[in-house]
Each structure stands twice: as structure tokens, then as C-alpha cells.
Amino acid sequence: MALLEVNNVSKVFGGLSAVTNLKMKLEAGELVGLIGPNGAGKTTVFNLLTGVYQTTTGDILFDGKNIAGKKPSAINQMGIARTFQNIRLFSDLTVLDNVRIAYHSHVAYKLPAALFRSGRFYAEEDQMAERAVKLLKIFNLDGKKDEIAKNLPYGEQRRLEIARALATEPKFLLLDEPAAGMNPQETAELMNLIRWIRDHFNLTILLIEHDMSLVMGCCERIYVLEYGRVIAQGDPENVKHNPKVIEAYLGEEVTYA
Amino acid sequence: MKRLLTRQNMIITAALLVVYIIVQVLLSTGIISAFYETNLILGGIGIIMAVSLNLITGFAGQFTLGHAGFMAIGAYFSAVMTVKWGMPFILSLLGGACLAAVMGFLIGLPTLRLKGDYLAIATLGMGEVIRVVLLNTKYVGGAAGLFGIPRITNWTWIFVCSVVTVLCIRNLLWSSYGRACISVREDEVAAEIMGVDITHYKVLAFVVGAFFAGLGGALYSHYYYFIQPGGFGFMKSIEYLVMVVLGGMGSITGSVMAAIVLTVINVFLQQYSAIRMILYALLLIIIMIFRPEGLMGSKEFSTAMFRRFERRDDRGSAGGQ
Amino acid sequence: MEQFYVFLQQMVNGISLGSIYALIALGYTMVYGIIKLINFAHGDIYMVGAFVGYFAINYLHVGFFGSLFIAMAACVLLGILIERIAYKPLRNATRIAALITAIGVSFLLEYTTVFALGAQSRAFPEVLGNIRFGFFGNKVFITNKELLIYGVTLALMVLLQFIVKKTKTGKAMRAVAFDRDAAMLMGVNIDNTISATFALGSALAGAAGVLVGIYYSAISPLMGMNPGLKAFVAAVLGGIGSIPGAALGGVLMGVIETMVIAYGQSTFRDAVAFAILIIILIIKPSGIFGSNAREKV
Numbered sequence: 001m002a003l004l005e006v007n008n009v010s011k012v013f014g015g016l017s018a019v020t021n022l023k024m025k026l027e028a029g030e031l032v033g034l035i036g037p038n039g040a041g042k043t044t045v046f047n048l049l050t051g052v053y054q055t056t057t058g059d060i061l062f063d064g065k066n067i068a069g070k071k072p073s074a075i076n077q078m079g080i081a082r083t084f085q086n087i088r089l090f091s092d093l094t095v096l097d098n099v100r101i102a103y104h105s106h107v108a109y110k111l112p113a114a115l116f117r118s119g120r121f122y123a124e125e126d127q128m129a130e131r132a133v134k135l136l137k138i139f140n141l142d143g144k145k146d147e148i149a150k151n152l153p154y155g156e157q158r159r160l161e162i163a164r165a166l167a168t169e170p171k172f173l174l175l176d177e178p179a180a181g182m183n184p185q186e187t188a189e190l191m192n193l194i195r196w197i198r199d200h201f202n203l204t205i206l207l208i209e210h211d212m213s214l215v216m217g218c219c220e221r222i223y224v225l226e227y228g229r230v231i232a233q234g235d236p237e238n239v240k241h242n243p244k245v246i247e248a249y250l251g252e253e254v255t256y257a
Numbered sequence: 258m259k260r261l262l263t264r265q266n267m268i269i270t271a272a273l274l275v276v277y278i279i280v281q282v283l284l285s286t287g288i289i290s291a292f293y294e295t296n297l298i299l300g301g302i303g304i305i306m307a308v309s310l311n312l313i314t315g316f317a318g319q320f321t322l323g324h325a326g327f328m329a330i331g332a333y334f335s336a337v338m339t340v341k342w343g344m345p346f347i348l349s350l351l352g353g354a355c356l357a358a359v360m361g362f363l364i365g366l367p368t369l370r371l372k373g374d375y376l377a378i379a380t381l382g383m384g385e386v387i388r389v390v391l392l393n394t395k396y397v398g399g400a401a402g403l404f405g406i407p408r409i410t411n412w413t414w415i416f417v418c419s420v421v422t423v424l425c426i427r428n429l430l431w432s433s434y435g436r437a438c439i440s441v442r443e444d445e446v447a448a449e450i451m452g453v454d455i456t457h458y459k460v461l462a463f464v465v466g467a468f469f470a471g472l473g474g475a476l477y478s479h480y481y482y483f484i485q486p487g488g489f490g491f492m493k494s495i496e497y498l499v500m501v502v503l504g505g506m507g508s509i510t511g512s513v514m515a516a517i518v519l520t521v522i523n524v525f526l527q528q529y530s531a532i533r534m535i536l537y538a539l540l541l542i543i544i545m546i547f548r549p550e551g552l553m554g555s556k557e558f559s560t561a562m563f564r565r566f567e568r569r570d571d572r573g574s575a576g577g578q
Numbered sequence: 579m580e581q582f583y584v585f586l587q588q589m590v591n592g593i594s595l596g597s598i599y600a601l602i603a604l605g606y607t608m609v610y611g612i613i614k615l616i617n618f619a620h621g622d623i624y625m626v627g628a629f630v631g632y633f634a635i636n637y638l639h640v641g642f643f644g645s646l647f648i649a650m651a652a653c654v655l656l657g658i659l660i661e662r663i664a665y666k667p668l669r670n671a672t673r674i675a676a677l678i679t680a681i682g683v684s685f686l687l688e689y690t691t692v693f694a695l696g697a698q699s700r701a702f703p704e705v706l707g708n709i710r711f712g713f714f715g716n717k718v719f720i721t722n723k724e725l726l727i728y729g730v731t732l733a734l735m736v737l738l739q740f741i742v743k744k745t746k747t748g749k750a751m752r753a754v755a756f757d758r759d760a761a762m763l764m765g766v767n768i769d770n771t772i773s774a775t776f777a778l779g780s781a782l783a784g785a786a787g788v789l790v791g792i793y794y795s796a797i798s799p800l801m802g803m804n805p806g807l808k809a810f811v812a813a814v815l816g817g818i819g820s821i822p823g824a825a826l827g828g829v830l831m832g833v834i835e836t837m838v839i840a841y842g843q844s845t846f847r848d849a850v851a852f853a854i855l856i857i858i859l860i861i862k863p864s865g866i867f868g869s870n871a872r873e874k875v
């Protein structure tokens with residue numbers, strides 16, 4: 001059974017159809033790219049998958065379960081996590097708190113335990129802090145755990161967003177332009193990191209990216225979106241030479257690896 | 258247990274005990290006059306009200322203008338329990354607080370979908386509705402008010418209740434539950450995506466805040482012998498909101514300090530009764546212009562400050578201070 | 579039939595009260611539209627307007643229109659002054675800090691007036707006399723004062739609509755309300771535009787103050803609190819930021835309140851207004867004329 005099945009999903013805003021008859025299928029463990037020109041509907045797909053928007057038609061099955069009508073928080077608890085194209089950290093909180101908030105669904109102690117500071121409370125809080133620091137270490141952010149998120153440099157904020165998403169312990173991770181605004185060296189490092197994360201955490205990843213070299217070098221399979229429709233899909237080699245893709249990207253700067 | 262016996266906790270406990278005993282001695286020897294005692298009680302109620310409102314508005318980010326409505330429910334229901342049903346005070350206190358919490362739930366569930374100023378106006382409306390309903394309820398005396406409530410609230414009750422309130426809300430906030438509430442304030446969409454059911458936590462903050470506001474109301478009615486619906490109007494809600502903003506939204510110690518400072522200012526201004534409100538108004542305006550984030554901003558005052566400037570993390574760390 | 583006449587009479591009274599709410603609500607809605615501040619002092623500007631009118635008639639011996647003009651002018655000055663001194667420094671502070679400041683200004687106006695003039699209410703001088711026009715065989719009456727309230731309110735609203743839609747200042751106001759940064763880039767003088775908004779809103783509140791003095795013949799330093807709140811509710815009801823919304827919301831509010839007093843229990847008048855507000859907010863938070871804006875993720 002596929003981990004994610006998107007069946008004929010459409011999303012209409014007013015008169016504009018941002019996503020039309022989208023079909024997607026992701027197997028567990030895949031690292032898949034989602035590309036397309038500006039305004040193609042990529043972020044909208046993420047918003048549909050995470051419950052931020054409701055689909056106009058069609059349905060989305062995750063792990064065999066329909067996510068229609070579920071709140072984003074419930075969908076997250078099913079195992080879908082994401083980052084945002086425009087960074088949305090809890091910007092006035094510390095790096096550590098950003099991650100700890102994301103662990104929230106896995107906290108077992110109840111309110112009375114917190115109010116009366118039971119032993120269980122301390123045990124779990126300690127364990128959580130430890131896990132958070134371990135996770136931050138992967139992103140080389142453990143040294144900054146007490147800094148306020150908004151004071152981090154841009155690249156670190158992007159990495160913190162990924163760390164925060166991972167803290168929810170997802171099966172499926174959606175990354176919306178994780179390398180946006182990074183320099184080539186940072187980007188390269190990030191790509192290695194993403195693959196490593198996938199292997200290390202047994203994740204399935206869907207990745208939106210503008211930088212073609214990055215997608216081509218990193219993803220095993222790619223969907224190309226234009227005007228809300230899938231115009232091509234397959235492995236990077238095929239997609240790269242697909243005439244429709246070349247046409248769609250005509251006029252845009254295409255950087256091949 | 259060991260975690261609770263930190264140096265800081267011991268200092269705070271000792272300091273609180275000293276304060277309690279000194280004031281108790283001063284009261285029983287009559288050095289603190291009735292006038293100052295009244296203000297002491299009002300200050301304590303101010304702490305309870307401001308800290309509970311800060312949980313809702315400062316930490317969970319839900320702007321409400323109806324906090325006095327919950328206070329009214331606590332005040333009236335507890336008074337009814339004592340006067341009409343002959344219940345012991347402790348049960349009346351809890352009863353008032355619990356009914357306020359229930360009302361908090363019933364009011365919060367539909368209104369907390371609203372954002373920002375809309376929520377503020379809706380809660381303002383709710384507060385007014387509560388007041389008018391009380392005004393029209395014969396059983397509790399209507400506009401004339403409810404009479405014959407015994408004076409039971411004293412310094413000991415006020416002291417214990419304020420400490421319990423502050424402790425409970427602090428413990429709530431510095432836990433996973435509190436962090437979830439704060440994440441709602443920071444970014445609702447991001448919080449929801451991180452698995453935080455935002456409605457759940459908004460309602461939680463509202464219910465807990467209402468509970469303690471009800472407690473404050475119960476203490477209030479058992480100090481004043483009699484209560485009137487007019488005493489719990491919009492102006493009362495504003496009074497506590499001012500404490501929260503002045504102390505710093507998202508700072509518990511800020512609210513405590515602001516409640517004390519404003520009570521002291523109030524005492525001081527009594528002697529200029531003719532221009533008291535004018536001075537109060539000017540003070541508000543000037544403080545807001547020059548320090549809009551309040552006395553403490555979102556920082557907490559702690560004994561650690563005496564040694565070094567506090568690390569931001571102290572607020573969130575669970576390492577029981 | 580008798581019932582119908584009573585209803586009609588209540589309607590006449592309700593629209594008068596509603597017109598006054600509407601005039602105050604317009605100021606709330608414009609200020610909110612432009613700086614997102616619930617200007618709690620607005621109700622007190624209306625009170626100041628009433629007192630200026632009172633003194634103008636008593637000591638300057640001007641007539642109704644003279645006092646109306648003087649009150650409006652004084653409120654314009656007051657409104658601009660308040661904005662410049664108290665609100666401008668807080669434009670980049672949190673909304674709640676600005677709100678507390680507004681509450682401070684409100685207290686300041688109220689209690690300075692109490693201090694200067696005493697808390698008791700005063701009789702507003704009679705300048706118009708009492709003329710009643712009977713309809714339906716003298717079953718329904720409209721007084722000359724009510725006609726005046728309708729007329730002045732209508733004229734001011736038309737004037738406001740003209741200023742907002744046709745003049746340069748009005749266009750600037752709409753631009754700043756829509757997107758302040760963009761307006762600034764387009765060369766709109768933000769400070770002056772905000773001042774103009776306060777000026778217009780305050781002028782309307784001042785007019786409402788004089789009208790209320792004429793209609794109810796009594797004014798007091800704390801008279802602004804309750805109508806201020808209700809006018810704000812009216813603005814929310816109509817869709818805050820919307821001028822026709824505020825006008826309609828105000829009239830609705832007045833009519834509903836009058837009907838509750840006539841047919842229900844007068845002690846419930848405030849509760850009903852707020853209950854309706856809450857219901858509207860829950861069903862359509864943006865009010866009757868507001869548009870639902872959704873956040874883009």
C-alpha cells in the first residue's frame with residue numbers, strides 16, 4: 001500500500017483553480033521532488049496535504065486513511081509534518097522551545113502532573129529536553145538552543161524549521177523550498193542532510209524546490225506542476241528531457257547539475 | 258522531590274513565609290489599619306485576577322475584555338452558597354471558581370474562534386450580558402445587590418489563594434501545556450501544523466483563567482459583606498487588563514508586581530481624591546508611551562537576577578526553579 | 579392597528595437614538611480602519627462635544643447650528659491633539675498598548691470634566707422649543723427635534739461619503755486604510771491622513787453630542803461611556819472599517835434597544851444589544867458589510 005495517495009484532487013479559490021485533478025502516489029521511503037514555475041500550485045498542494053486548506057474535490061489517503069475534514073493538528077498526529085516557504089518559527093521563543101513545542105503530541109503526562117510537579121513530569125521533561133538537544137545537534141544548532149529564534153541567521157532558521165518538523169516524529173515530511181535564500185555551499189550541505197535524515201529517520205519526503213540542480217541531484221522521482229496540473233513525472237533524467245517541462249521552464253533560469 | 262528543593266525555591270518559600278508572618282503580626286497588633294488591610298486584600302485579589310488574565314491574554318494571546326464577568330460569577334455563586342445554602346467557606350470558594358470555569362468553557366468554545374479585537378469585543382459583550390443577567394435575577398437581589406455575606410476573607414486566605422494561583426499558573430505555563438498555549442499566541446497556523454490543537458489550548462487557558470477569576474470573585478464577595486452587579490462591569494475588566502499590560506504581557510511576576518504597584522498607587526492617590534482618576538489616567542498614558550511593553554516585558558523576575566542577568570531559557574525550562 | 583402605531587412610534591424614537599449611535603460609530607469605524615485602534619476615548623469626545631455645545635449656547639448665545647458648528651470644531655481640535663500626543667508615539671507598539679493608552683485618554687477626559695464641572699448632570703438649554711407633528715390621526719408623533727436629528731445625521735453622512743469618496747484626503751484615507759506601506763510609497767502623507775481621519779470622526783462625535791443634548795436635554799461628564807461602547811458595537815455589527823456599515827449598525831442598534839425597552843424589560847436593553855453582537859460575531863465575524871479576509875500560508 002502506498003503511504004500517500006492523492007486521488008483527483010482539485011482546489012479552487014474563487015474562480016481560480018490552483019490545483020486541478022492532481023494524482024500522486026508516494027511509497028514509504030521515497031524522496032520525491034515537486035517542482036514547477038511560480039504560482040504553479042506547489043504550496044497549495046502542501047496546504048491540502050496538511051489540512052490547512054480543504055480540497056474542493058477528490059480525496060487524500062494517508063496510510064490508507066482519508067484525511068478529509070481533519071484538522072491540521074490531527075493530520076500532524078497521523079504523521080505528516082512540514083516546513084513553510086515563508087519561515088514560520090515561533091520567533092519570540094527560544095530554539096529549544098520551538099522544538100519542545102513540536103514534541104507536544106508525544107507528551108504523556110497529564111495536566112495535574114504538571115500542576116503538582118510529579119516525578120513523572122520531571123522525568124518526561126528531562127527526556128524531552130535531551131531528545132530536543134540531540135535533534136538540534138543534527139542541524140548543528142545545539143549550541144544555540146537558548147537563543148531566540150528570530151535572532152538566528154536565515155539559513156539556521158530554515159534548518160530549525162526542519163528540526164521542529166522532525167520533532168513531531170512524522171512518517172512523512174514536506175519541505176517547502178528548504179534551500180531558499182541559502183548560498184550554494186549551504187544548499188549542498190542541506191541536500192546531503194536531507195538524504196541522511198530520510199535514511200536515519202525512515203522518512204518519506206516530498207520536497208518543493210526551485211533550484212533544479214538540487215532537485216535533480218537529490219530526488220529519486222519528480223512531479224512537475226504547471227497551472228495546477230501535473231505535466232510530467234518520473235525520474236530526474238526523464239523529466240529533464242521532457243519537452244513540456246523545458247517549455248514550462250522556458251524563460252526561467254534553469255540550472256542543470 | 259529533590260527537584261523542588263532547589264536553592265531558589267527555598268529562598269522564595271522563606272521570603273514568602275517572612276512576608277506572611279510580618280504582615281500577620283502587623284495586622285494583629287493593629288499597626289496595619291483597617292484602611293490598609295482593605296487595600297492589602299484588594300491587592301491580593303488583583304494578583305489573582307491579573308495573573309489569571311495574563312494566562313489568557315498574555316500567554317495564550319487571546320485578548321479578552323470580560324474577565325470581570327467570571328469574577329462576578331465566582332462572587333455571586335460563592336455568596337449564594339454561603340448565605341443561602343449554608344455551605345462552608347472553602348466549598349463556596351471552590352464552587353464559585355468551578356462555576357466560573359464552567360462558564361469559561363461555555364463562553365470560550367464559541368467565541369474563541371474569533372481573533373484579536375473581535376474576540377475582545379465578544380468577551381466584552383459576554384461580560385456585560387453576565388452583569389445584566391445578574392441585574393435581573395431576583396434570587397441574588399437584582400440591582401440592589403446581594404446582602405449579608407459574612408466577612409471571612411482575611412489576610413491568610415488572600416495570601417494562600419494568591420500563592421496557590423501564581424504557583425498553579427506558573428506550573429501550567431512551564432510545562433508542555435503552557436508551551437502549547439504560548440505557541441498559539443506566537444503563530445496559530447504553525448502551532449496547528451506542529452500538532453497543537455489550538456482550540457483545545459485556547460479553551461484550556463480560558464477555563465483555567467476563568468477558574469481563578471472566579472476564585473478572586475469569591476474572595477471579594479466574602480470581604481465586602483455585599484455585592485452588586487455594577488461592581489463587575491467593563492471598568493473592572495479594564496482595571497485588571499491594565500495590571501496585565503503594565504506588568505508585561507507574558508510575565509507572571511510582572512502581573513504580580515503591577516497588581517501591587519497599582520494598589521499602592523491607589524492608596525497613595527486616595528489623599529488626592531479629587532484628581533485621583535486624572536493622575537491615574539495620566540500615569541497610564543505616560544507609562545504606555547514610554548514603556549509600551551510594560552514593566553517586565555515578557556521576562557520573569559527571579560532571584561537569579563541578583564547574580565547575573567537571567568538567561569531567556571529560565572522561563573521555559575522545566576528544571577523547577 | 580393600535581399595536582402597529584405603537585410600533586411605528588417606537589421606530590421613530592429608535593431611529594433617533596440610532597442616528598446618534600451611527601454618528602459616533604462612524605468615528606470608531608474610520609479610526610479602526612486606518613490604525614486598527616479601538617479608540618475608547620471616542621465616546622468621551624462626544625461628551626466633550628455636548629459640553630462645548632452647552633457652553634456655546636449658554637455663554638455665546640449662539641443658536642442650534644452655531645453650537646453644532648462650534649462643538650464640531652472643538653472636537654476636531656481635540657481629536658487631532660489626542661492622536662498626536664497620545665497615539666502617534668505608539669503606532670509601532672502592540673495594539674494592546676495603544677488600547678490601554680486610549681483607555682487612559684478616556685479616563686482623562688472624563689475625570690478632568692468631572693473635576694472642572696462636577697459629576698452631576700446639567701440641563702441642556704432649550705433652543706428649539708417643542709413642536710410635535712401628529713400622523714395617523716395623532717397616533718404617531720414626530721417632534722421637530724427628531725426631524726432635526728434625522729436631517730443633520732443624513733446631511734453629515736452624505737458629506738462624509740463625499741469627502742471619503744471624492745476628495746484627495748478621502749482617497750488618501752482609503753489608501754492608508756488598505757495598505758499603509760504601499761500608500762506611503764505612493765507619496766501619501768501618513769501623519770496628515772491619520773490626523774484627518776481623527777478630525778472627521780471627532781467632528782461627527784461632536785455633532786452627536788449636541789444632538790443628544792437637544793434630544794434628551796441632559797448631559798453629564800460620564801455620558802460618553804455607555805453610548806461609546808454601544809456605538810463601537812454598532813460599528814462591529816455593520817462591519818468595522820465600513821462607513822455604510824457603521825451607519826446601518828448604529829441605526830439598528832438604536833432601534834433594537836428602543837424596541838427592547840418598549841416590548842421587553844428595560845433593564846435588559848444593554849444585554850440584548852450585546853447578545854446580538856455576540857451572535858453576529860459568531861456567525862459572521864466581519865459584520866454585515868465586512869469582508870472575510872483569509873490568511874495566506
Ligand SMILES: Nc1ncnc2c1ncn2[C@@H]1O[C@H](COP(=O)(O)OP(=O)(O)OP(=O)(O)O)[C@@H](O)[C@H]1O
Binds near residue numbers: 013016042085
Ligand atoms: N489562500 C489563497 N487564496 C486565493 N488564492 C490563492 C491562495 N493560496 C494560493 N492561491 C493562488 O493559487 C495559485 C498557486 O499558489 P501557490 O502558492 O500554491 O504556488 P507555488 O507553486 O507555491 O508558487 P511559488 O513558487 O511562488 O511558491 C496562485 O495563483 C495563488 O495566488
Ligand SMILES: [Mg+2]
Binds near residue numbers: 042043085
Ligand atoms: Mg510556494
